[in-house]
Amino acid sequence: MAVTARRPAVGAQIAVDPRMRKLYLRRQAALFGLLLPALLLLLVLFVYPILRLLVTSVYDQGIISLEHYRRIVEVDVYLRVMRTTFTIALQVTAICLVLGYPLAYFLSTLRARTARLLLILVLIPFWTSILVRTYAWMVLLQRQGVVNRWLLELGLIDEPLRMMYNRIGVLVGMVHVLLPFMVLPAFAVMRGIDRDLIRAAQNLGATPLQAFLRIFFPLSLPGVAAGSLLVFILALGFFITPALMGGRTEIMIAQLMEDQIRTQLNFPFAAALGTVLLAVTLVIFVIYNRLLGLDKIFGGDVS
Amino acid sequence: MAGVQQAPAAARREREQRGARLELIGLTKVYGDVVAADQVTLDIAPGEFITLLGPSGSGKTTTLMMVAGFVLPTAGQILVNGEDIAFQPPHKRNIGMVFQNYALFPHMTVAENIAFPLKMRKWSREQIRQAVREVLQLVRLPGFEERFPRQLSGGQQQRVALARALVFRPPVLLMDEPLGALDKKLREEMQLEIKHIQESTNTTTIYVTHDQEEALTMSDRIAVMNGGRIEQVGTPRELYEQPVSQFVADFIGESNFLSGRVEPGDGRFFLVTPEGWRVSIPVSDSVQPGDQVSVALRPERIVIGDGSGDNVVEGTIEEIIYVGEATKFRVRLEHGSWLTVKQPSRLETMRWRRGDRVRLSWGTADAVIVRDGSGESA
Numbered sequence: 261m262a263v264t265a266r267r268p269a270v271g272a273q274i275a276v277d278p279r280m281r282k283l284y285l286r287r288q289a290a291l292f293g294l295l296l297p298a299l300l301l302l303l304v305l306f307v308y309p310i311l312r313l314l315v316t317s318v319y320d321q322g323i324i325s326l327e328h329y330r331r332i333v334e335v336d337v338y339l340r341v342m343r344t345t346f347t348i349a350l351q352v353t354a355i356c357l358v359l360g361y362p363l364a365y366f367l368s369t370l371r372a373r374t375a376r377l378l379l380i381l382v383l384i385p386f387w388t389s390i391l392v393r394t395y396a397w398m399v400l401l402q403r404q405g406v407v408n409r410w411l412l413e414l415g416l417i418d419e420p421l422r423m424m425y426n427r428i429g430v431l432v433g434m435v436h437v438l439l440p441f442m443v444l445p446a447f448a449v450m451r452g453i454d455r456d457l458i459r460a461a462q463n464l465g466a467t468p469l470q471a472f473l474r475i476f477f478p479l480s481l482p483g484v485a486a487g488s489l490l491v492f493i494l495a496l497g498f499f500i501t502p503a504l505m506g507g508r509t510e511i512m513i514a515q516l517m518e519d520q521i522r523t524q525l526n527f528p529f530a531a532a533l534g535t536v537l538l539a540v541t542l543v544i545f546v547i548y549n550r551l552l553g554l555d556k557i558f559g560g561d562v563s
Numbered sequence: 564m565a566g567v568q569q570a571p572a573a574a575r576r577e578r579e580q581r582g583a584r585l586e587l588i589g590l591t592k593v594y595g596d597v598v599a600a601d602q603v604t605l606d607i608a609p610g611e612f613i614t615l616l617g618p619s620g621s622g623k624t625t626t627l628m629m630v631a632g633f634v635l636p637t638a639g640q641i642l643v644n645g646e647d648i649a650f651q652p653p654h655k656r657n658i659g660m661v662f663q664n665y666a667l668f669p670h671m672t673v674a675e676n677i678a679f680p681l682k683m684r685k686w687s688r689e690q691i692r693q694a695v696r697e698v699l700q701l702v703r704l705p706g707f708e709e710r711f712p713r714q715l716s717g718g719q720q721q722r723v724a725l726a727r728a729l730v731f732r733p734p735v736l737l738m739d740e741p742l743g744a745l746d747k748k749l750r751e752e753m754q755l756e757i758k759h760i761q762e763s764t765n766t767t768t769i770y771v772t773h774d775q776e777e778a779l780t781m782s783d784r785i786a787v788m789n790g791g792r793i794e795q796v797g798t799p800r801e802l803y804e805q806p807v808s809q810f811v812a813d814f815i816g817e818s819n820f821l822s823g824r825v826e827p828g829d830g831r832f833f834l835v836t837p838e839g840w841r842v843s844i845p846v847s848d849s850v851q852p853g854d855q856v857s858v859a860l861r862p863e864r865i866v867i868g869d870g871s872g873d874n875v876v877e878g879t880i881e882e883i884i885y886v887g888e889a890t891k892f893r894v895r896l897e898h899g900s901w902l903t904v905k906q907p908s909r910l911e912t913m914r915w916r917r918g919d920r921v922r923l924s925w926g927t928a929d930a931v932i933v934r935d936g937s938g939e940s941a
Contacts, residue, residue, distance in 0.1 A: 459633055460666035462653040464727065465683035471654075474679075478670050 310538070317531035328532035338516070338533075345513040348427075348502070349495035352434045353442075356491045359435065360442035361484065367443070368450035375451075382443050390437055394504050397433050398424060401505075429505035434498055441494060442487035449483025450476075482552050489548050493541050513537055582610040582767030583644045583734030585630075590639035592625050599625040601791035602639070609734075610765040612758065614778040616814070617788035623771045626788070627737050630769060632656050643735060654683075659728035659736040659766070663743060665720045667712040673699075673723050674708035680731040698726040701760060718749045725757065729764060736766045742777065754780050775815045779803070787811050808934040812859035819865075819902050822857040822935070825850055831927070834858060838898040843873045843927045850932060857935050862905035864929040867892065867912065872924030878902065880919045894923060 320327040332338045363382070367375050385393060400406045401423040408420040423429055453476060461471035499514035506512075513533060520530040585607040592600040600622040607613050615623035628634035630641055632653035641649045648656050667676050674695050681691045699705050702722040712720055721741060728736060741757070742750045758781045761768050772778055778785045779799040786796045787810070795807045806812035809820060823836040825844070833841045834856065844850075844858050866872065881901075882893035890912055892904045904923060906912040915921065 454664065454666065456662045456664060456666040457668060459631075459653070460660070460662055461668075461679070462633075463631055463656075463658065463660045464680035465654050465657070465731070466679075467654055468652075470683065475668055 313531045313534055313538075316528050317535045319528055328529045329536075331529065332532060332536060341511055341513055341516050342536075344509065344511065345496060348430060348434070348498075348510065348512060349492050351427075351431055352438060352495045353488050353492045355431060355435045356439050356442040357484065357488060360439055360446060360487060361480075364443045364446035364450055364483070364487075365480075367447050368453075375447075379444075379447070382440050385436060386440055390500050393436060394433050394501050397429070397436065398505065401429055401432065424505055425507040427507075427510060429507075430502045430510045433501035433505045434495055437501065438491045438494055441490040445486035445490065446480065446483040449486070450480050453479045485548065485552050489544065493544060496537060496541065582765050584609050584642075585735055585767050585769070586640070586642040586645075587626070587630070588640040588642065590626060590629055590641065591637045592622075592629060592634060593637045598791045600629065600636075603788075603791075603793055605786055605793070605796065607767055607769070609767055610762075612761055612768045612770065612781060612783045614770045614772060614782040614785045615788055616772060616775060616778040616785050618773055618814070621788040622791035623773075623788045624739060625791075627739055627769060627771050630735070631658060631660050631737055657731070657733050659731070659733035661721075661724045661728050661736070661738040661741045663739045663741065665712075665724040665741075667720055667723055667727070669712055671711075672708065673704070673710050673712070673715070676712065676723060677727045677730050680727065684731060694730055698730040701729070701763075702726045703756075717745050718753060721745065721753060725760065729760070729766065732764075734767060736761070736768045738768065738770045740772055741770075742772075742774075750777070751780075757781065779815070785815075787814060789814075805931060806859060806933055809857060809859065812931070812933050817862050817903065817905070818859040819862060820857055820859055820933075821900075821930070822855070825852050825854045825856055827852045834930075836898075836900070838900065840876075840896070840898055840900070842930065844930045844932060845928055847932055855935075857933050858930040859933045860902075860925065860930050862891065862903045863889070865902060865904045865923050865925045867894075867904050867906055867915070867921050867923055869922070869924060873927040874930075875922060875924045876902075877920060877922050880915055880917055880921060883915065883917055892921075894921065 317328055318324055318326065332342075367378055367382075370378065398405075402408070403420045403422075403424075405423075407423065408417075411417045412420065423432070457475050457479070458471050461475045462468065466474065497514050498512060499518065502510050502512045503515055503518075513536075517530045517533045520526045520533070585605075587603050587605045587607075590600055590603040591598070603622070603626050605613065615626060617623045625634055629636045629639075629649075632648075632651060636649055639649065640647050643656075643658075668679065671679070677695045677698060678691045681694060686694070695708065696705070699707060702725055704719060704722050704726070707715070707719070707723070712723065715723065724741070728738075738757075742753055745753060754777055770778075770781060782799055784796060784798055785802055787794045787802065789810050795802060795811045797805070802811060802815050806815065806818075809818075812818040812820070821834060821836060821840075821842055823834045823840075823842075826833045826835050826841075828841075832844050832846050832850065832852070834844045835841050842858070844856075850856055876896050878894040878896040880892050881895050884891040884893075885908065888908060889905050890908045892906070892915065894902050894904055896902060902923060
């Protein structure tokens with residue numbers, strides 16, 4: 261002890277070699293250089309347009325005003341669209357949860373190789389254009405579509421079901437597109453749960469169901485929350501599916517914006533709508549970050 | 564420690580509770596064409612601490628998992644106080660288990676972790692509080708109730724895992740390499756502590772490890788496993804002094820092995836190696852003149868430099884390995900074979916240098932006749 265005590269604190273009297281400092285700075289600069297292309301791209305194509313959007317939304321006929329925001333809150337039809345948008349997003353999230361949780365659980369119990377193989381199946385929809393998939397669903401779900409004909413011929417129904425141009429069509433189409441966003445984070449978190457914990461619970465007297473409810477389920481929640489967050493936020497901004505498969509009561513906020521820009525040429529109002537959507541999304545993110553931490557979304561550790 | 568004395572009632576209750584007699588009868592597990600556990604048979608007395616010792620893949624963990632109920636045996640029985648539990652699901656077995664990486668529930672505090680088995684057993688809130696406090700004193704972690712596992716050191720997590728496995732007073736405790744993740748000093752400390760707790764609670768314990776020192780330190784008896792089978796069961800001393808096979812003699816401690824034919828001579832037996840070297844070996848009923856046998860000879864039983872003993876050979880020191888409390892010498896004998904000699908590091912043994920010619924000697928009884936190979940020939 262005496263020997264170490266007499267030694268001066270490291271760094272107290274030792275000056276950094278200037279050559280070393282130069283080397284260090286150069287290495288830092290090189291690392292920053294790697295970041296630069298992405299940073300520039302984001303600034304030009306993302307940050308700048310969003311700022312423009314914000315600015316546009318607070319101008320009314322050349323003067324700064326909150327007129328457009330007032331309209332959103334006061335005009336009945338816009339509020340209704342807002343409500344529809346949130347309701348559909350929530351419904352889609354709930355359905356994805358119900359379908360995705362068991363699937364993710366099943367995948368997480370498989371051996372790594374089998375799980376990877378099946379994950380590819382989950383991901384295949386990812387690699388197909390939304391438009392193509394939406395039209396495919398239209399073929400399946402329309403009045404004379406595959407599903408209706410099949411049900412009719414089996415004698416299960418007497419007349420075709422309405423599954424298009426209404427809520428059912430929108431939900432089917434959106435769930436199909438968004439399901440992987442639920443399954444992937446849930447799977448990543450579940451995969452990280454030590455199966456010995458489940459064994460330990462059973463060893464300590466828990467039935468398999470109790471072990472699941474008290475140990476596995478709580479530990480899988482970060483993944484579920486992450487998946488739900490992704491699905492919900494992506495669903496809020498959906499356009500193609502509700503436009504093609506929805507009825508008159510399934511108009512979502514993105515359609516409203518498109519309408520304002522293309523037919524009404526009311527750019528500031530569309531900008532205000534976009535800003536509201538952005539603000540809501542950010543608020544949800546902040547709440548999520550407070551509760552669980554954003555690093556969990558793409559499968560950080562579970563501890 | 565003071566903690567234990569504060570709860571004499573608890574200590575008394577723990578001592579009165581008897582561990583169960585545990586019998587494994589012909590326990591076998593076959594995966595495809597791999598026999599992971601091959602007719603494992605063990606009779607474990609109430610309160611006994613028995614270790615399954617063996618290299619990885621020897622079947623020790625499979626055997627433990629069958630007792631815990633996580634692996635279904637292909638054949639065999641597991642009797643706890645005479646009752647076969649082989650077909651019961653894990654949660655009905657009432658057996659405590661400490662997992663390799665502790666398997667503490669990360670989303671629960673220490674108290675909640677320990678209370679888990681009691682909640683499953685529907686103890687009252689007051690009983691649970693009391694039991695958690697007592698068992699935390701037993702493992703010397705009083706006051707840690709509200710911590711989370713990630714806030715604890717490895718050794719502390721280990722104690723919590725032990726507390727959780729013991730709090731519901733199981734008649735049988737299983738431990739799967741529980742000290743593997745700890746550093747050497749802490750491991751040695753925990754070995755003694757686990758042993759003391761096991762003794763004070765009188766819980767029948769099966770302990771799995773590949774660390775022979777750990778097995779020797781802690782166990783009442785050790786079952787050495789190899790290739791799914793039990794090679795030998797015995798007290799630490801029996802296993803070290805009288806290994807039945809080369810595998811056991813090699814796995815527990817170090818051994819020199821000599822093989823050759825048995826020849827009689829003036830009332831004694833000699834082993835004659837292919838090189839023509841004659842070594843006296845103990846007379847035994849199991850050995851006939853003409854038999855091909857192997858003997859194991861512990862390095863520390865060979866004396867260096869002193870000419871007395873039933874067997875004396877000369878050789879040249881080729882290598883000296885200083886390991887602190889002892890020094891090992893690799894000695895090449897005149898006819899070409901090698902012996903490893905281990906001596907306490909005293910001044911007189913440390914004067915030897917590489918290349919020195921030395922005399923080695925040992926007694927007849929120091930050579931132990933063992934089965935060849937890894938037991939297939941038995």
